[in-house]
Amino acid sequence: MGTAATGIDEAAGERRQLINVAYRLLGSLAESEDAVQEAYARWYALPRSRQEQVLSPGAWLTTVTGRICLDVLGSARARRERYVGAWLPDPLPDRAEWGHGRGTDPARPADPAEQLVLDESVTMAFLVVLESMTPAERVAFVLHDVFRYPFADIARVLRKTPAACKQLAASARRRVPLAPAPVTAAARADVVRQVKQAWETKDIAALVDLLDPAAVMTADGGGRASTVPRPVEGGARIAQYMLAVADRAPGLELLERSVNGAPGLVARQGGAVMTVAAFDVAEGRVSRIWVVRNPEKLRPWTGSGTR
Numbered sequence: 233m234g235t236a237a238t239g240i241d242e243a244a245g246e247r248r249q250l251i252n253v254a255y256r257l258l259g260s261l262a263e264s265e266d267a268v269q270e271a272y273a274r275w276y277a278l279p280r281s282r283q284e285q286v287l288s289p290g291a292w293l294t295t296v297t298g299r300i301c302l303d304v305l306g307s308a309r310a311r312r313e314r315y316v317g318a319w320l321p322d323p324l325p326d327r328a329e330w331g332h333g334r335g336t337d338p339a340r341p342a343d344p345a346e347q348l349v350l351d352e353s354v355t356m357a358f359l360v361v362l363e364s365m366t367p368a369e370r371v372a373f374v375l376h377d378v379f380r381y382p383f384a385d386i387a388r389v390l391r392k393t394p395a396a397c398k399q400l401a402a403s404a405r406r407r408v409p410l411a412p413a414p415v416t417a418a419a420r421a422d423v424v425r426q427v428k429q430a431w432e433t434k435d436i437a438a439l440v441d442l443l444d445p446a447a448v449m450t451a452d453g454g455g456r457a458s459t460v461p462r463p464v465e466g467g468a469r470i471a472q473y474m475l476a477v478a479d480r481a482p483g484l485e486l487l488e489r490s491v492n493g494a495p496g497l498v499a500r501q502g503g504a505v506m507t508v509a510a511f512d513v514a515e516g517r518v519s520r521i522w523v524v525r526n527p528e529k530l531r532p533w534t535g536s537g538t539r
Contacts, residue, residue: 243275243289250297251347256374257301258308259321259359261532265344267304271297291385298371298389305367316455318463320522321359322529323508324348326490345532350493353378356510356522359492365404372397373404413515420513421488421495427511427518428486428497434478436471443467444517454526457506470521498533505533 247268254264271293275283286292312319324345352358353374362370368390375381375389376397383394383401390397423442430438447467453459464470478484481501489498491510499507508530512520524530 243272243283243293246290246293247272248347249290250293251344252349253294253374253379254297254301255322255344255348256353256359256362256378257298257370258304259363261322261324261344262528263304263308267297267300268344270300294381295385295388298375298386302367302371302390305370316453317459317461318450318452319363319454320450320452320524320529321356321363321492322532323356323496323510323522323524324350324354324492325533326350326493350490352493354492355494356492357512357520360522361408364407366400368392369400369404369407372400376401377405415513417495419516420511423513423516423518424495424497424511425488428488431474431478432486434475436475439471439474440468442518443470444514444519447517447519447521449473449521449523451523452526452529454528456527457525459523459525467517505530508533 250268250271251264254267255261258264258267274296275289275293278286283289327346327348327350348354362374365373371390372383372386375386376383383397386397386401387394390400392400427439427442429435430442445467446465447470449460449464449470451459451464460473464473481499483501484506485500487498487500489496489508491498491508494510496511497509498505499509506525508524510522510524511518
């Protein structure tokens with residue numbers, strides 16, 4: 233009886249790890265939570281005798297969650313072809329800014345955003361690269377390179393040989409661009425702060441200087457919020473677009489906030505979060521901007537400490 237209870241307790245304690253795996257695989261909080269909930273539903277549907285035969289509930293749950301995510305990734309491509317405009321991963325607030333003003337009902341499961349560990353593997357730049365991989369490549373790469381699972385374990389998720397999984401991870405790795413010169417968090421924050429100041433003062437010359445001439449801005453409105461339907465390319469064009477937004481949205485307030493663990497900006501109007509922007513910085517200039525305006529993806533920011 234004690235062994236069975238220990239296994240159940242161990243399974244319950246795996247939620248945090250599973251959410252972290254699922255979000256990196258799917259880029260969606262809602263889909264990640266659904267995948268983890270489905271994995272737990274399958275675990276608790278097992279007869280007690282079958283649960284007792286599982287040597288590692290955590291490994292069992294990871295395998296099942298990985299397979300569910302693989303299926304979701306396979307169908308996501310078709311769904312995203314029907315998505316209005318560009319699709320971007322869900323932006324995440326910093327843990328310290330999460331949960332203010334929310335209920336504290338202990339019977340209510342913790343929100344997935346509260347379970348996530350923010351590191352380099354959840355930056356918007358990294359998640360966008362993951363989107364370029366095939367579902368099997370993404371699973372192999374994330375489980376091995378990010379979470380350090382051995383290929384023998386990954387083979388059970390993908391139902392392939394360890395050697396095949398190793399090849400998939402290597403193929404995925406080739407899709408990851410060579411890392412530019414490292415940028416410190418302080419330097420990145422300073423550039424984002426200057427962008428904020430230039431936008432607020434409508435200083436187009438300063439904005440153009442802060443943006444790489446080849447910079448690209450991608451926006452996700454999901455058909456639920458107005459935004460540019462296609463990426464805006466070129467620092468000058470992006471600066472012009474940003475100032476046009478400032479002219480059309482009087483009273484819009486910009487706040488410096490952590491977005492997916494990196495310095496970003498949150499735009500608020502009338503106390504409501506309207507936009508979350510993530511930045512990639514290289515050689516002192518902004519090279520990429522990812523703008524999320526789809527209100528479905530901004531739910532973690534509602535009531536979070538964006539005061």
